[in-house]
Amino acid sequence: xxxxxxxxxxxxxxxxxxxxxxxxxxxxxxxxxxxxxxxxxxxxxxxxxxxxxxxxxxxxxxxxxxxxxxxxxxxxxxxxxxxxxxxxxxxxxxxxxxxxxxxxxxxxxxxxxxxxxxxxxxxxxxxxxxxxxxxxxxxxxxxxxxxxxxxxxxxxxxxxxxxxxxxxxxxxxxxxxxxxxxxxxxxxxxxxxxxxxxxxxxxxxxxxxxxxxxxxxxxxxxxxxxxxxxxxxxxxxxxxxxxxxxxxxxxxxxxxxxxxxxxxxxxxxxxxxxxxxxxxxxxxxxxxxxxxxxxxxxxxxxxxxxxxxxxxxxxxxxxxxxxxxxxxxxxxxxxxxxxxxxxxxxxxxxxxxxxxxxxxxxxxxxxxxxxxxxxxxxxxxxxxxxxxxxxxxxxxxxxxxxxxxxxxxxxxxxxxxxxxxxxxxxxxxxxxxxxxxxxxxxxxxxxxxxxxxxxxxxxxxxxxxxxxxxxxxxxxxxxxxxxxxxxxxxxxxxxxxxxxxx
Amino acid sequence: xxxxxxxxxxxxxxxxxxxxxxxxxxxxxxxxxxxxxxxxxxxxxxxxxxxxxxxxxxxxxxxxxxxxxxxxxxxxxxxxxxxxxxxxxxxxxxxxxx
Numbered sequence: 001x002x003x004x005x006x007x008x009x010x011x012x013x014x015x016x017x018x019x020x021x022x023x024x025x026x027x028x029x030x031x032x033x034x035x036x037x038x039x040x041x042x043x044x045x046x047x048x049x050x051x052x053x054x055x056x057x058x059x060x061x062x063x064x065x066x067x068x069x070x071x072x073x074x075x076x077x078x079x080x081x082x083x084x085x086x087x088x089x090x091x092x093x094x095x096x097x098x099x100x101x102x103x104x105x106x107x108x109x110x111x112x113x114x115x116x117x118x119x120x121x122x123x124x125x126x127x128x129x130x131x132x133x134x135x136x137x138x139x140x141x142x143x144x145x146x147x148x149x150x151x152x153x154x155x156x157x158x159x160x161x162x163x164x165x166x167x168x169x170x171x172x173x174x175x176x177x178x179x180x181x182x183x184x185x186x187x188x189x190x191x192x193x194x195x196x197x198x199x200x201x202x203x204x205x206x207x208x209x210x211x212x213x214x215x216x217x218x219x220x221x222x223x224x225x226x227x228x229x230x231x232x233x234x235x236x237x238x239x240x241x242x243x244x245x246x247x248x249x250x251x252x253x254x255x256x257x258x259x260x261x262x263x264x265x266x267x268x269x270x271x272x273x274x275x276x277x278x279x280x281x282x283x284x285x286x287x288x289x290x291x292x293x294x295x296x297x298x299x300x301x302x303x304x305x306x307x308x309x310x311x312x313x314x315x316x317x318x319x320x321x322x323x324x325x326x327x328x329x330x331x332x333x334x335x336x337x338x339x340x341x342x343x344x345x346x347x348x349x350x351x352x353x354x355x356x357x358x359x360x361x362x363x364x365x366x367x368x369x370x371x372x373x374x375x376x377x378x379x380x381x382x383x384x385x386x387x388x389x390x391x392x393x394x395x396x397x398x399x400x401x402x403x404x405x406x407x408x409x410x411x412x413x414x415x416x417x418x419x420x421x422x423x424x425x426x427x428x429x430x431x432x433x434x435x436x437x438x439x440x441x442x443x444x445x446x447x448x449x450x451x452x453x454x455x456x457x458x459x460x461x462x463x464x465x466x467x468x469x470x471x472x473x474x475x476x477x478x479x480x481x482x483x484x485x486x487x488x489x490x491x492x493x494x495x496x497x498x499x500x501x502x
Numbered sequence: 503x504x505x506x507x508x509x510x511x512x513x514x515x516x517x518x519x520x521x522x523x524x525x526x527x528x529x530x531x532x533x534x535x536x537x538x539x540x541x542x543x544x545x546x547x548x549x550x551x552x553x554x555x556x557x558x559x560x561x562x563x564x565x566x567x568x569x570x571x572x573x574x575x576x577x578x579x580x581x582x583x584x585x586x587x588x589x590x591x592x593x594x595x596x597x598x599x600x
């Protein structure tokens with residue numbers, strides 16, 4: 001396999017202007033398939049979630065899943081699209097074993113949603129508008145596994161195995177208009193766009209939106225043109241770029257590769273490229289050919305879908321707050337700085353903090369616990385912070401114990417560990433582990449006397465006005481009480497005892 | 503007149519995976535041209551006030567509720583397969599990733 005020449009990204013940017021385009025396929029999380037009542041479930045035994053429709057048997061008739069249509073309309077609305085008053089399905093004809101019918105049921109000239117946009121916020125807050133051409137309904141294909149040859153690659157494979165469980169799973173394909181003007185931020189925009197689409201469909205509850213499972217899949221189109229030229233260059237289409245990081249890397253790589261091709265005076269070949277995560281590069285798939293003549297025609301077995309304005313408005317009324325707007329609202333309500341809020345979002349604890357605040361904690365207390373204690377423990381345990389097992393109620397309870405002076409912050413983290421170890425509620429653990437702060441002054445005074453007697457020179461310094469020396473005595477008392485004293489109260493008592501003003 | 507020529511027929515035959523001899527291509531080009539012309543006369547009959555239709559039945563929104571129905575077992579699914587392996591259909595490797 002030959003390695004393609006590339007220019008550095010900086011040089012490519014100096015010479016050329018990138019134009020992007022994306023096709024994002026979203027698998028819907030309906031209970032059943034787009035056109036059959038077989039279950040839409042990931043990861044089951046091969047060829048068990050199929051019936052005669054999914055296998056394309058002769059004489060069968062598809063029936064449209066109403067929930068899938070509603071999910072598609074919701075996606076269209078969330079992408080600020082117009083929803084077609086009437087639309088229809090079409091057959092996309094091709095021979096390939098992932099499609100047992102020899103056609104994919106899709107939409108062609110009448111997509112259910114069209115003419116939308118999505119405002120994408122980049123890392124530094126710059127907002128970039130991506131225009132949406134269309135979002136249409138279709139069905140997923142079966143899954144092929146290539147056997148023999150080199151490590152599951154089709155090149156040199158001896159045969160392929162087909163599992164049709166995925167065949168007929170409802171898909172919405174979201175197609176952008178050409179994205180111009182991104183310049184050197186093209187790779188970042190690519191990643192942010194796919195992240196935004198994923199977030200939207202997840203927020204709508206219409207897809208599980210797990211990229212690692214292929215619920216959201218991206219084909220990235222890249223072309224370059226010399227600065228100042230209006231006409232687009234020839235594009236490549238990099239298929240199945242299936243992580244956010246890979247989207248960024250693939251766009252960057254294709255820009256660098258195209259730039260080298262153009263620099264050499266050759267034309268870019270319009271072709272499919274395959275992304276390889278291991279080498280972070282693409283290889284040539286197949287060039288566009290006359291085999292790409294799909295001979296679309298209206299699906300005769302399905303009647304048109306008419307989306308009455310009443311139905312569309314009913315669905316619009318069910319839409320949750322858009323994720324970007326929600327973030328903005330929460331940031332203001334909580335009074336976090338830009339940096340604090342970004343850290344919270346990146347750590348994936350925004351929802352948890354919102355729930356904790358709703359349970360009665362202040363914004364600062366919620367952030368302190370989630371960011372300061374739980375995120376780190378979740379990282380060690382290699383789970384999402386929300387899945388670690390800390391409920392908002394636990395945090396509210398812990399904080400109350402601290403505020404009431406029953407335990408100090410250090411003990412609170414031990415109590416948290418106890419909660420995670422399944423020892424019970426925070427109050428139970430304080431009891432069982434004997435963690436209560438010593439608040440009875442009697443034992444404290446004894447310990448203070450002992451500490452003062454042990455360090456008479458320090459006691460003398462404090463009496464002489466060197467109040468900062470008090471740390472040594474406080475330390476002695478804390479040690480004697482095994483950390484169960486309230487350090488602030490100890491300090492007060494020492495000063496009182498020595499007759500010094502704090 | 504003929505909206506379909508011999509090259510079109512050869513192209514369609516290739517797309518449809520149908521092997522056709524030179525003689526068959528010649529004959530089909532003529533026959534299909536007649537058929538296309540006949541269909542064209544139908545579209546001429548419809549005035550501008552007649553909307554295009556993809557379906558002869560005036561029905562819309564035939565939907566199914568999202569409720570799980572019957573499925574096949576893997577054995578049933580594969581019962582008509584020419585070849586199978588580990589509960590999956592076994593097919594020749596095709597050098598084309600779709």
